[in-house]
Amino acid sequence: MIKKIVLGIGVLFVGLQFFRGTPPEVTAENPDDLLATSQISSEVSSLFRTACYDCHSNETRYPWYSYITPVSWFVFDHINHGREEVNFSEWASLRKSKKVRILKDLTEEVGEGKMPLESYTIMHGDAQLSKEQRDLLVNWAEGFSAEVMKE
Amino acid sequence: MKRFTLLAGVLLLFAASGMAQEKEPTKILLVPEADAGKTLAFTLEAMSVIEAKCLGCHSPSGKSDKAKEKLQWEKLQTLSGADAMAMLDEILEVLDKGEMPPAKMVEKYPNMKLTEEESAKLHKWAEASLAKLE
Numbered sequence: 001m002i003k004k005i006v007l008g009i010g011v012l013f014v015g016l017q018f019f020r021g022t023p024p025e026v027t028a029e030n031p032d033d034l035l036a037t038s039q040i041s042s043e044v045s046s047l048f049r050t051a052c053y054d055c056h057s058n059e060t061r062y063p064w065y066s067y068i069t070p071v072s073w074f075v076f077d078h079i080n081h082g083r084e085e086v087n088f089s090e091w092a093s094l095r096k097s098k099k100v101r102i103l104k105d106l107t108e109e110v111g112e113g114k115m116p117l118e119s120y121t122i123m124h125g126d127a128q129l130s131k132e133q134r135d136l137l138v139n140w141a142e143g144f145s146a147e148v149m150k151e
Numbered sequence: 152m153k154r155f156t157l158l159a160g161v162l163l164l165f166a167a168s169g170m171a172q173e174k175e176p177t178k179i180l181l182v183p184e185a186d187a188g189k190t191l192a193f194t195l196e197a198m199s200v201i202e203a204k205c206l207g208c209h210s211p212s213g214k215s216d217k218a219k220e221k222l223q224w225e226k227l228q229t230l231s232g233a234d235a236m237a238m239l240d241e242i243l244e245v246l247d248k249g250e251m252p253p254a255k256m257v258e259k260y261p262n263m264k265l266t267e268e269e270s271a272k273l274h275k276w277a278e279a280s281l282a283k284l285e
Contacts, residue, residue, distance in 0.1 A: 096285050097240035104237045145233050 016069040023066070024079045027058045027089070034091035044140045048088065051116045051127040055082030058089040063123070078119075096151060103145040111138045191228045191235050197276035200269045204252060207263075232284070239281045246274050 030036065035045050054060050055078065066075040086102050094102075109115035111134060121128040129137070193201065201224055208218035210225060227238055245251050249270075257264045265273075 095240070097236045097243075097281055100233045101237035101240045104233060149233055149236075 020067060020069045020072045021076045023062060023072070023076055024060065024083060025058065026060050026062075030058050030089040032090050032092035033057070033059075034088040037092045038144070040140070040144075044136065047129070047133055047137055050124075051129055051133075053088065054124070054127075055079050055116075055120065056086045056088050058083070058087065096148060099148050100145055103141045103148065106141045107138045107145075110134050110141075191230060191239075191280055193228065194272075194276050194279075196272045200265070200272050204263060204265055204269065208252075208256075236281065236284050239277050239284070243274065243277050243281070246270050246277070 034040070035048060040048075049059075060079055062075070065071050086105075091099070106115075110129070113134065116124075116127045116129070205224060207213060208215045209222045211219070211223060213219050213223075222238070222242075227235070230238060246265075249265075252263050252265065
């Protein structure tokens with residue numbers, strides 16, 4: 001009986017792999033990207049890449065387990081939602097008010113420790129930001145917002 | 152019997168006064184365009200929509216804390232620079248996506264739904280306000 005249950009679960013798991021879903025596209029060339037179009041220090045750029053870009057850019061790095069159903073459903077949906085909210089790869093094409101709003105949200109979300117999401121940092125330890133790193137990003141965003149306002 | 156009639160009369164009067172209070176329009180402190188100084192001003196057509204469809208929740212006396220925390224129209228007009236710009240951007244997005252009033256609210260009170268004309272009035276006001284800031 002136990003053998004049959006285990007076998008059933010195994011067959012179901014294999015069967016599910018045919019319904020993985022489509023991963024959001026990754027593009028290497030992003031001419032409108034924030035980091036490509038703005039003068040940003042390497043320290044801040046590095047924080048963006050490790051803590052933000054997997055969900056908020058077209059340069060997502062998919063870990064191996066993200067291709068396994070049902071994890072894939074969660075990850076793909078999460079990335080689609082993240083890009084819909086903010087996609088730093090489209091930065092230069094955004095309206096000024098949208099840029100200002102993104103920077104304002106960044107200072108709040110990162111400053112209050114709501115971003116990166118805990119569900120992400122559990123699997124990506126390097127994306128867990130220290131107090132100093134949060135302060136660095138928040139200060140940068142405030143200064144950059146003032147620059148955008150002058151555009 | 153007299154007592155009963157008297158009691159019924161008092162109750163009726165009480166209920167009527169309650170209804171009258173409910174129907175009284177919300178007192179708004181929005182600054183119309185003509186009176187505005189440096190604050191974010193409202194056109195009269197935008198004000199009429201905001202008063203009818205938004206202030207029930209997005210004002211200091213609103214019932215929902217979440218709605219109050221997100222936006223209070225009276226406070227919006229005191230914002231300036233980046234804060235005002237960011238809020239206007241969000242208002243435009245919410246209007247474009249038809250996210251307000253919330254679906255649950257519209258389901259319960261269908262007449263609260265923003266008509267296309269009302270949405271267009273708010274959109275026009277928000278775009279014009281943004282243009283001044285940008």
